[in-house]
Amino acid sequence: MTIEFRGVTKRYEDGALAVDELSLTVPDGSMTVFVGPSGCGKTTSLRMVNRMVEPTGGEVLLDGRNVRDADPAELRRGIGYVIQHAGLFPHRTVLGNIATVPMLSGWSRRSARRRAGELLDTVGLPAELGSRYPAQLSGGQQQRVGVARALAADPPVLLMDEPFSAVDPVVREGLQDELLDLQRRLGKTIVFVTHDIDEAVRLGDRVAVLRVGGRLAQYGTPADVLRHPVDDFVAEFVGKDRGYRGLSFLSAGDLEVDDVATAAIGSVPEDSDEWRLAIDAERRPRGWLAPGSTVDGRLAEVDLVAGGSLYRRGTSLRGALDAALSSPASLGVVVDDDGATVGVVTARHVLDVIERHPASVTATSGTANTTATSRTANPTATSRTPRA
Amino acid sequence: MSITDELATYLGSANTRAQLWAALAEHCYLALLPILLGVVLAVGAGWLGRTWPPVRGTLAVAANLVYTIPSLALFVVIPGVIGTTILDSVNVVIALSLYTAALLVRPMLDALDAVPQAVTASATAMGYRPARRFFGVELPLAVPVLAAGVRVAAVSNISLVSVGALIGVGGLGRLFTDGFQREYYAPIVVGVVLTLLLALVVDLLLVLLRRVLTPWQRPASPNRPVAAGEAA
Amino acid sequence: MIAETLAWLGDPANWSGPGGVPARVLEHVGYVALALAIALVIAVPVGLLVGHTGKGAVLLVGAGNIVRALPTLGVVTLFFLLLAESTPAAVVGLVVLAVPPIMAGTYAGVQAVDPHVVDAASGVGMRGMQRLWQVEVPIALPMVLGGVRNAVLQLVATAAVAAYVGLGGLGRYLMDGLAILDYAEVVAGALFTAALAVVLDLLLAGLQRTVVPRGVRLAELATSKGAA
Numbered sequence: 006m007t008i009e010f011r012g013v014t015k016r017y018e019d020g021a022l023a024v025d026e027l028s029l030t031v032p033d034g035s036m037t038v039f040v041g042p043s044g045c046g047k048t049t050s051l052r053m054v055n056r057m058v059e060p061t062g063g064e065v066l067l068d069g070r071n072v073r074d075a076d077p078a079e080l081r082r083g084i085g086y087v088i089q090h091a092g093l094f095p096h097r098t099v100l101g102n103i104a105t106v107p108m109l110s111g112w113s114r115r116s117a118r119r120r121a122g123e124l125l126d127t128v129g130l131p132a133e134l135g136s137r138y139p140a141q142l143s144g145g146q147q148q149r150v151g152v153a154r155a156l157a158a159d160p161p162v163l164l165m166d167e168p169f170s171a172v173d174p175v176v177r178e179g180l181q182d183e184l185l186d187l188q189r190r191l192g193k194t195i196v197f198v199t200h201d202i203d204e205a206v207r208l209g210d211r212v213a214v215l216r217v218g219g220r221l222a223q224y225g226t227p228a229d230v231l232r233h234p235v236d237d238f239v240a241e242f243v244g245k246d247r248g249y250r251g252l253s254f255l256s257a258g259d260l261e262v263d264d265v266a267t268a269a270i271g272s273v274p275e276d277s278d279e280w281r282l283a284i285d286a287e288r289r290p291r292g293w294l295a296p297g298s299t300v301d302g303r304l305a306e307v308d309l310v311a312g313g314s315l316y317r318r319g320t321s322l323r324g325a326l327d328a329a330l331s332s333p334a335s336l337g338v339v340v341d342d343d344g345a346t347v348g349v350v351t352a353r354h355v356l357d358v359i360e361r362h363p364a365s366v367t368a369t370s371g372t373a374n375t376t377a378t379s380r381t382a383n384p385t386a387t388s389r390t391p392r393a
Numbered sequence: 394m395s396i397t398d399e400l401a402t403y404l405g406s407a408n409t410r411a412q413l414w415a416a417l418a419e420h421c422y423l424a425l426l427p428i429l430l431g432v433v434l435a436v437g438a439g440w441l442g443r444t445w446p447p448v449r450g451t452l453a454v455a456a457n458l459v460y461t462i463p464s465l466a467l468f469v470v471i472p473g474v475i476g477t478t479i480l481d482s483v484n485v486v487i488a489l490s491l492y493t494a495a496l497l498v499r500p501m502l503d504a505l506d507a508v509p510q511a512v513t514a515s516a517t518a519m520g521y522r523p524a525r526r527f528f529g530v531e532l533p534l535a536v537p538v539l540a541a542g543v544r545v546a547a548v549s550n551i552s553l554v555s556v557g558a559l560i561g562v563g564g565l566g567r568l569f570t571d572g573f574q575r576e577y578y579a580p581i582v583v584g585v586v587l588t589l590l591l592a593l594v595v596d597l598l599l600v601l602l603r604r605v606l607t608p609w610q611r612p613a614s615p616n617r618p619v620a621a622g623e624a625a
Numbered sequence: 626m627i628a629e630t631l632a633w634l635g636d637p638a639n640w641s642g643p644g645g646v647p648a649r650v651l652e653h654v655g656y657v658a659l660a661l662a663i664a665l666v667i668a669v670p671v672g673l674l675v676g677h678t679g680k681g682a683v684l685l686v687g688a689g690n691i692v693r694a695l696p697t698l699g700v701v702t703l704f705f706l707l708l709a710e711s712t713p714a715a716v717v718g719l720v721v722l723a724v725p726p727i728m729a730g731t732y733a734g735v736q737a738v739d740p741h742v743v744d745a746a747s748g749v750g751m752r753g754m755q756r757l758w759q760v761e762v763p764i765a766l767p768m769v770l771g772g773v774r775n776a777v778l779q780l781v782a783t784a785a786v787a788a789y790v791g792l793g794g795l796g797r798y799l800m801d802g803l804a805i806l807d808y809a810e811v812v813a814g815a816l817f818t819a820a821l822a823v824v825l826d827l828l829l830a831g832l833q834r835t836v837v838p839r840g841v842r843l844a845e846l847a848t849s850k851g852a853a
Contacts, residue, residue, distance in 0.1 A: 140843040
């Protein structure tokens with residue numbers, strides 16, 4: 006289902022302008038993230054889709070139909086809604102919460118609860134949590150239940166208002182990964198609001214940067230916004246290291262991978278004056294053996310220097326550069342999808358790729374009207390790789 | 394005769410005005426002295442609960458029970474317990490002191506518990522003995538909560554004193570028995586209005602007092618009382 | 626004095642007929658129940674409406690504070706002069722005193738519902754009444770009942786005071802005993818009145834425990850633990 010904002014304006018009675026002539030289209034099955042400082046009208050814009058806020062000008066269209074023509078309650082039952090702190094009903098069990106919309110829509114109690122049970126699984130929660138109350142869940146679990154409740158009636162559209170900002174960073178990253186995974190499977194049209202530019206570029210097929218006063222500053226793919234901010238406001242908002250973060254959207258294509266000297270855990274390595282990568286029986290990297298270090302008998306984990314981040318072959322250049330920079334040997338370890346060592350990259354190699362292909366830098370920009378191509382360079386892969 | 398005429402006649406008499414002042418003064422004494430005594434009782438209970446924790450459950454239950462007893466019942470039972478005559482104003486003072494204490498004990502204990510461990514520990518480290526620490530450190534930090542409770546108790550006491558008129562000691566309450574016996578609206582209306590005004594003035598004074606006692610809290614808004622309610 | 630009171634309690638004449646203890650207790654409970662029912666009908670809808678819409682809150686809270694300071698004896702005598710008959714006057718007075726605590730409890734309960742939860746309820750497509758009955762009322766229930774408990778204490782006490790204007794119930798023992806200086810009768814009346822208040826309060830506390838949804842109780846526990 007396509008969401009279209011057409012000249013949408015929200016002016017409050019005191020004259021304050023929350024949203025000013027917002028026009029943009031969220032294509033069917035894609036995720037658009039509204040991002041901006043507080044007071045930029047991002048939440049207000051989102052809430053005008055399900056009529057929690059009524060615009061004072063312009064219109065919001067769902068597949069070409071003005072939301073104003075729908076009954077608010079009916080409209081909302083067809084749109085998933087996830088908010089900060091989840092907003093779970095404290096007096097209902099997890100299953101009761103998830104079954105809310107099906108029950109409101111007149112499903113039988115039994116089928117609503119069955120559907121709720123399925124959704125627990127969809128959002129990665131064990132079935133036994135179904136009979137718990139929200140107060141008995143962790144923040145991350147509550148947020149998952151919030152997502153499950155929004156998905157219960159299988160709505161084509163999901164509205165998510167800072168859903169992950171109240172959970173701690175580690176949990177948040179996991180929830181973001183799951184959302185991306187869910188989106189790949191379910192293909193909903195999602196509007197997601199956040200004040201966190203990292204979350205925005207990580208999740209969005211497109212990012213809409215809004216400025217205070219409710220004006221749209223830029224709408225484009227994450228790569229586009231990072232590489233070609235339209236003005237100082239956007240440039241400042243996306244931050245100083247936007248160039249580095251932009252690497253997330255560059256495919257590593259023909260990155261040169263070198264061989265590396267290895268030493269197997271449990272073997273008796275000879276002395277050497279170069280860094281050697283310690284690997285286990287499955288060729289998974291375990292750490293580094295420093296130059297000139299002597300091993301007492303067989304090589305064990307205690308002899309090793311901890312490694313840096315791992316670079317999974319085929320993911321973005323950002324991960325490759327990070328692997329090289331974080332490695333004690335200045336050699337970024339490249340692994341395949343099974344985690345087995347393929348070789349190493351140096352920061353020099355990564356810079357070579359960037360310099361050799363300036364075209365690739367511009368290739369992904371200026372494509373606001375097509376679906377983002379940058380998804381191939383999935384930034385999530387790098388952050389999830391285990392440390393060696 | 395219309396109610397306004399009645400009121401004018403009633404208030405026009407110098408004799409009545411003298412009676413009103415006397416009733417008002419008695420009302421203040423009957424309502425406010427128990428606040429003082431009740432605070433002392435509650436502080437004592439707080440000290441007891443702090444130094445000897447097992448007694449806390451009992452204190453809380455006792456406070457709840459006292460709070461539940463209707464005022465008229467308490468007024469008439471007290472003379473039997475302590476041997477005063479039934480028409481003695483001491484009965485009312487004691488009863489209202491008990492209500493005040495009952496209202497304050499629970500928030501008092503909670504407030505003392507809420508004093509940060511680091512504060513009490515550092516007071517001990519500086520050489521405060523327990524008693525000195527209680528009055529010098531813990532109690533002052535509990536004042537905001539205590540003050541909120543005192544406001545509720547004061548308003549409640551001012552309303553309850555009137556019931557004392559049924560046993561002959563009621564301050565402004567005597568205006569109600571007087572009006573009832575003479576089937577005369579004026580004293581009743583004047584009594585109700587004066588009671589409300591007195592409650593309002595005392596409440597404002599208590600807010601001021603609290604601000605004076607807790608300079609470190611300005612300009613924070615007064616805490617809302619945890620338990621707000623009253624018996625007649 | 627204790628002996629006299631025991632003698633009064635032991636006298637079978639005090640336990641039968643229209644002036645006997647069972648009849649007086651029933652009368653007293655009857656006034657309380659009648660006034661409570663009327664007060665509930667008035668206070669709960671108003672409290673829900675104000676809590677649900679947020680309109681009129683200032684007025685409601687202000688009125689509640691004024692009524693808290695009202696002298697009950699003044700209210701009862703005033704209504705007696707206005708209505709000239711004991712029972713209606715007393716019941717009206719009781720209702721006036723019981724409405725504010727229930728209204729305040731109901732309003733505060735609805736008001737205290739987490740705004741995120743209210744937002745979510747609208748956001749998933751609940752209509753106004755669905756939101757009220759399925760979300761706001763169950764979550765507000767503990768505080769509504771807290772208001773009812775306060776009101777009942779107020780009612781038991783005031784019904785006793787209203788014996789002064791001729792109302793029946795346990796207050797009769799107090800008033801009649803004082804009139805003829807029969808202290809045993811006064812103490813017996815006081816004991817029964819106090820016992821009735823304690824019993825009714827305990828019953829309501831039990832009710833409060835059973836009707837409050839488990840999840841709400843768990844949430845309260847979690848927040849009180851978090852605050853400590």
